[in-house]
Amino acid sequence: MTCEIERKFLVHGFVPPVAATAQRVRQGYVAITEDGTEVRVRRASGHHTLTVKSGIGLTRVEVEREIGAADFDALWPATASARVEKDRYRITDGPHTIVVDVYDGALRGLCTAEVEFTSTEQARQYTPPGWVGEDITGVAGYLNRSLATHGIPPYEDNTRKDDHGR
C-alpha cells in the first residue's frame, strides 16, 4: 500500500536535458469502476506490473504486484479501450524529482510533470522551475485513467478548482 502526496503540472515545449534517457511506459486499464477503483497493467523498462487502486482522495489505496511478460500479454487485450503510452523522464530539482511524462499515440502533444512530497506542507510550499506550466493537481481529466478513456481534456479544464497545494 502507498499513499501519495503529489502535485501535477502541464509542461509546454518540453526539451529533455541532454543526458536524460526516457523510460518507455505502456499501460492499460483492465477495469475502471464508477466508485473510483482502477485496475492497471503496465510495462516499463522490461518490468510488468498489475496495480489496483481504490478509494478516493486521502483514503486512496494502491496495491501493486509484478507479473510476468506472458501474463501482461494475456491481459493486454482486455485494455483495448483504455491505454496510455508515454516516455517518462526523471529530472532532479534540488531535493525533489520531477517526473515528466511525454505522451504518445492518441495523447500526442500532451506533456505533464509530477512531483511527489512527504507532507502536504512541503507540497504547498513547492515552487516549480520556470519551464513547468499550469498546476493541474487534482484535475480529474488529467488522471491517466481519464486520459486513457476520454483523451486530452478541453483547454477550459486546464485549471485547478481550488487554491491549495493539493
Next chain:
Amino acid sequence: MTCEIERKFLVHGFVPPVAATAQRVRQGYVAITEDGTEVRVRRASGHHTLTVKSGIGLTRVEVEREIGAADFDALWPATASARVEKDRYRITDGPHTIVVDVYDGALRGLCTAEVEFTSTEQARQYTPPGWVGEDITGVAGYLNRSLATHGIPPYEDNTRKDDHGR
C-alpha cells in the same frame, strides 16, 4: 495463466463426510466490467490473493498473485457491494476431486459442486455421484461474480441451456 475445463452442479442437502474439514473462503470483487473482466481478492486458509480474470469462454485468462493481509484489508472495503463467503470441501471421487462450496451470508442455502477436467472429452463423459444434483455448467447466474452481486438466481434458471458437457 490458467484455462479451466470444468463442470458445475447444484447440491441439495449436502452432508460433509465425517473426516472432512472445510476451508473458509471469503472473497470480494473490486471490479466487474461489462466485457467480462473481474478483479477479485480472496482470503482462504490464511492466504490472500488478488486475481484478474478476463475474456470470455475458451479464451478466458486468469492471473493470480499472492498479496499480504494488510493489502487484502485495504482493498476489502472496495468489494462492499459484491462479496461471497463459503465453506469449501474437497471430496475425492475416483480420479477426480469434487469441490463443494457451501455458501453463507446472503447466499445461505446454496450449495454447489465443481469438478475440473484435463480435456473436454473427459468432462463430457463424467458421471457425478448420486448426491450431486442438477448440472449448472455455464449458467451465468451461478458464476461467483453474479452470485456476489445478484444473489441466488430464481429456480427457473437452474437448468443448462445446452446438452454438452460444458
